[in-house]
Amino acid sequence: MQNRNYIIMGRTKRKRARSKYPRILNETLIRLQLWLSENNWKNESKLKIKLFNETGRGIASKKSITPNDILISIPASSLITFAQVKISLPSATKVTIHEALAMFLIVEKMKGVKSLWSEYLQSLPEEVPLLPWLATPEEIDSYPADFKLAIDRPLSDYACFLKKACQLIGDVYEPLFPWAFAMVNTRAVYIDHDRVSTDSNSNLLLIDKPSMALCPFLDMFNHHYLAKTEAGLVEHDKKFYYELKSLNGYSKNEQIFISYGPHDNLKLLMEYGFFIPGNVYDTVRFRLEEILKELNFSLDDNRYKFIKDHNFHHNLHLGYAGVSYNLKIVLFSGYTEDMKQLNMVAFSDSYPEDFLINYLTKCTAILLNYKKNSCLKELNTLTNLNQLSNCARNVVEYIRYRLLFVEELKVIFNKNCKS
Numbered sequence: 519m520q521n522r523n524y525i526i527m528g529r530t531k532r533k534r535a536r537s538k539y540p541r542i543l544n545e546t547l548i549r550l551q552l553w554l555s556e557n558n559w560k561n562e563s564k565l566k567i568k569l570f571n572e573t574g575r576g577i578a579s580k581k582s583i584t585p586n587d588i589l590i591s592i593p594a595s596s597l598i599t600f601a602q603v604k605i606s607l608p609s610a611t612k613v614t615i616h617e618a619l620a621m622f623l624i625v626e627k628m629k630g631v632k633s634l635w636s637e638y639l640q641s642l643p644e645e646v647p648l649l650p651w652l653a654t655p656e657e658i659d660s661y662p663a664d665f666k667l668a669i670d671r672p673l674s675d676y677a678c679f680l681k682k683a684c685q686l687i688g689d690v691y692e693p694l695f696p697w698a699f700a701m702v703n704t705r706a707v708y709i710d711h712d713r714v715s716t717d718s719n720s721n722l723l724l725i726d727k728p729s730m731a732l733c734p735f736l737d738m739f740n741h742h743y744l745a746k747t748e749a750g751l752v753e754h755d756k757k758f759y760y761e762l763k764s765l766n767g768y769s770k771n772e773q774i775f776i777s778y779g780p781h782d783n784l785k786l787l788m789e790y791g792f793f794i795p796g797n798v799y800d801t802v803r804f805r806l807e808e809i810l811k812e813l814n815f816s817l818d819d820n821r822y823k824f825i826k827d828h829n830f831h832h833n834l835h836l837g838y839a840g841v842s843y844n845l846k847i848v849l850f851s852g853y854t855e856d857m858k859q860l861n862m863v864a865f866s867d868s869y870p871e872d873f874l875i876n877y878l879t880k881c882t883a884i885l886l887n888y889k890k891n892s893c894l895k896e897l898n899t900l901t902n903l904n905q906l907s908n909c910a911r912n913v914v915e916y917i918r919y920r921l922l923f924v925e926e927l928k929v930i931f932n933k934n935c936k937s
């Protein structure tokens with residue numbers, strides 16, 4: 519039943535593996551695979567964990583993968599879900615499933631090899647991912663405005679977690695708090711919990727639905743914007759598995775990527791601590807106030823109310839896909855004072871040619887120039903600080919990239935308006 523091929527590899531193979539990977543890591547990962555196979559995981563697609571230059575640790579296969587192949591099928595019993603963590607949850611204070619999983623990681627990690635999950639815990643990276651909200655308050659204070667805006671939620675979520683974790687598991691574990699919170703943030707998968715459990719107690723202990731889980735081995739897949747995957751719980755012979763199907767093909771030994779979602783680079787950086795140059799979903803975002811100021815729009819109450827009432831002030835961005843739906847509407851509100859026309863155009867997405875050819879082109883050029891200047895200022899502010907933390911250095915790298923991206927968009931938008 520068990521697949522033990524990986525522990526009886528020959529001497530040459532062993533030597534090769536060692537030279538590519540620190541021995542201790544190799545042993546940890548072998549133990550993880552052994553533990554999973556004892557829990558009925560069959561590595562049918564012959565996956566192996568490897569170090570890659572571009573991404574760090576990730577997954578490849580010893581055989582080629584064709585589109586629609588099942589990459590991995592992890593038995594639900596090996597997942598860390600609400601069912602596992604609820605036993606150790608005190609009923610005094612309700613927590614989110616994110617907080618519950620993070621506290622579980624901390625408590626189990628402190629048990630060391632005595633933990634039933636020690637193989638999984640040892641496979642987790644020791645370093646905390648470079649999430650921008652983990653920088654120092656002084657660095658965060660010097661972040662660009664869109665960062666500060668995007669950082670608000672993770673910062674307040676973490677502050678909430680900190681308070682509850684100190685109260686429920688004790689502040690002696692505090693050094694592990696950022697690590698555990700970030701592990702869940704960057705590695706948890708979504709599950710339809712109702713499918714595997716009929717537990718109705720979750721609402722007594724949890725604030726939200728128990729729809730997050732940690733999935734050993736599967737959480738070693740890195741993200742790529744071109745990867746297409748389907749994931750979810752499936753039932754085979756009355757047992758549940760978390761299954762991942764790749765819609766792309768991969769050659770033997772090539773890194774296999776999955777998709778964490780069609781995220782732009784700011785979202786990837788905020789949620790996972792990395793960004794990918796050339797990401798086709800990347801965007802340059804704007805706030806309504808920036809647009810009104812930079813384009814000298816003085817909207818009357820009617821137009822301003824129209825934008826706010828219909829939530830057109832969200833998702834204002836430029837990217838490889840062009841001008842976002844809402845940004846076009848906001849720009850059109852600067853083009854016309856006629857409310858009837860604004861209403862009609864906004865909901866039909868069909869704009870006058872003069873607006874598209876002349877006005878829109880002029881506005882996007884101004885906005886991109888403004889963004890370029892802001893990036894330069896933002897870089898200056900951050901790099902003027904002494905001794906940046908790794909998280910803030912990562913933000914600096916991203917702003918440097920954003921500058922290049924803005925330049926690239928300027929060329930693309932310029933070319934598009936000429937053609």
Ligand SMILES: C[S@@+](CC[C@H](N)C(=O)[O-])C[C@H]1O[C@@H](n2cnc3c(N)ncnc32)[C@H](O)[C@@H]1O
Nearest residue numbers: 573575647704705737738739740741790791792
């Ligand atoms: C689910 S884990 C993936 C496995 C992880 N590389 C590991 O060694 O455990 C998600 C984390 O992997 C890293 N990651 C994922 N995709 C990446 C990519 N395309 N480039 C760089 N880092 C990536 C980020 O640190 C992210 O927070």
